[in-house]
Amino acid sequence: MSPAVGPRPVTIELNAVLVALIGEEPQVLTLQDGALLPSGPFEGDHPTLQTGLRAWVERQTHHPLGYVEQLYTFADRSRAEATTGRRIVSISYLGLTRERVAAGKREPGWQSFYRYFPWEDWRTGPSKLLAHTILPRLGKWSDEAREPAIKRERRQRVAVTFDDSAWNEELVLQRYELLYEAGLVPEAGRPKRPVGDPVPGEPMSYDHRRILATGIARLRAKIKYRPVVFELMPPDFTLGQLQRAVEALAGRRLHKQNFRRLVEQQGLVEETGALTAETGGRPAKLYRFRREILLERAVAGTKLPLARSA
């Protein structure tokens, strides 16, 4: 069990889920007409994985990456292995970048999250696609199970991940995997499933749609306890814009007044002093992110009933 000198050739590949908000839609950078996430080899002359990724992305997009976070490392993929004989290890990252085009102009390569996961967008109310198509078909899948135990387990998993009365927007990956298991979405490069009529939502090549699901899920979880939305916002913004940004990522509507209360009382923003009348109604105050907050506080998050708080 000493440090190993491995027996089999291996290739390292980096995958990036690059997110930007373009015109209040959450978008991800793709290649090949939306079928691929950007990916490339890890070049050994970079000191770390993260600097390698940054350099490579910034060279490709001519744009600085605001925030980068490692998502997951997969090695369980057939992919090119069959042909080359090499083991491919793929390390995926989530990166956030600021919008840089006019909201009107359509950037090539950027695609909405919800092109791939239409059932994840609840901003206009409970997803009709879910109620009319997905849930019935998942119900059928559950009923198809022969053993009662498996049937019960399937039903329960569907209920937990897709329950529309207690929708949990973080379960993007679990929902995708359940749909995959049920044969409702296709996925290349994995053990074949009997996919009949796939559910709406674009597929991607290889496991890139799964990686995207992982990235969206991580991002949806993260915005709740770290101020990462601001990496996607312009320097100045109104609270309404900020709210619509969060709504776009989370895929659901928020209570306006309570959202303001939360943002303000946490000291995340400060007024610039200016107003903007471009919002359609009463002019709104402009705010900017208080970067100092990153130094002032660490993460939040406690759920332990602590004793003697001094």
Place this chain on the structure above:
Amino acid sequence: MSPAVGPRPVTIELNAVLVALIGEEPQVLTLQDGALLPSGPFEGDHPTLQTGLRAWVERQTHHPLGYVEQLYTFADRSRAEATTGRRIVSISYLGLTRERVAAGKREPGWQSFYRYFPWEDWRTGPSKLLAHTILPRLGKWSDEAREPAIKRERRQRVAVTFDDSAWNEELVLQRYELLYEAGLVPEAGRPKRPVGDPVPGEPMSYDHRRILATGIARLRAKIKYRPVVFELMPPDFTLGQLQRAVEALAGRRLHKQNFRRLVEQQGLVEETGALTAETGGRPAKLYRFRREILLERAVAGTKLPLARSA
């Protein structure tokens, strides 16, 4: 940007942070008299990384792994690279396993968390090591900075991560990294720092102490929103034992009555019906983990002010 066939030889290595509770101490499995985490090559004949890790750990420890989670993938390490010329990518995992020895007998290889991070143990009150040794030296390090801006930034980072009036037990890694930056802990295989008199706490070889810090941090965060403690508990336990387990991991004391309330009202446990008198005082009811809960509910966690929850 097509899937890559890399130019440089690479070796994949797996590292495991294997945790067990032995006699109410949180312990990690080590080799070489505590200097190494178990690590080994990823053998290409396993379909996935996780199954590879499981098989390998269970072969080494003759013991099933209850819970496994990927921690992080590093490639930024000099290590054996200098000698072999190969790039080493190390994928680390956190694994939880059940105690299997009598509390008295000392298992070889298992070491307490707090042998490596003594300042992380607040179970007997605020760490004296912190107040008497670490904080003064970190203060000195801050003051050494020439530029006022850097001085201020150092002070603020120390305040956020080490603040003993609002101790955040999750910041294990941030604290370790700060100590490393300040030259207060040694670390092999990294750019040398002028380490004078190191702060108490055992070092490890390579970057294993850093990986351990990552694992402890992840575990401390996880116990707050997922019922993973039970992976470390015997089948039947009292609420007092459960509390001391959580305290051991979190490194701090909890309010007993509120801890019970939390555990009970979340439906995490059920009474077995039996009592045990081995706790020293009034006999305690025995409980067991309600595995069904894993199917009944997904994660918790919302901090968004949702609209119309109808």
Place this chain on the structure above:
DNA sequence: CCTGTTATACTCAGAGTGAGCATAATAGGA
């Protein structure tokens, strides 16, 4: 039967959160 120890039940105040009412300030059209 007193003392120390752990277990268990219950209460209470304050903070945080979901939900909604009310008002302000703009644009555009009747």
Place this chain on the structure above:
DNA sequence: TCCTATTATGCTCACTCTGAGTATAACAGG
């Protein structure tokens, strides 16, 4: 000019959650 629609902003209220503590129960050992 004055409605109306729209967005922004301020404030209240009830309910739940959580920290903190009081009180009582049930054992062991001297």
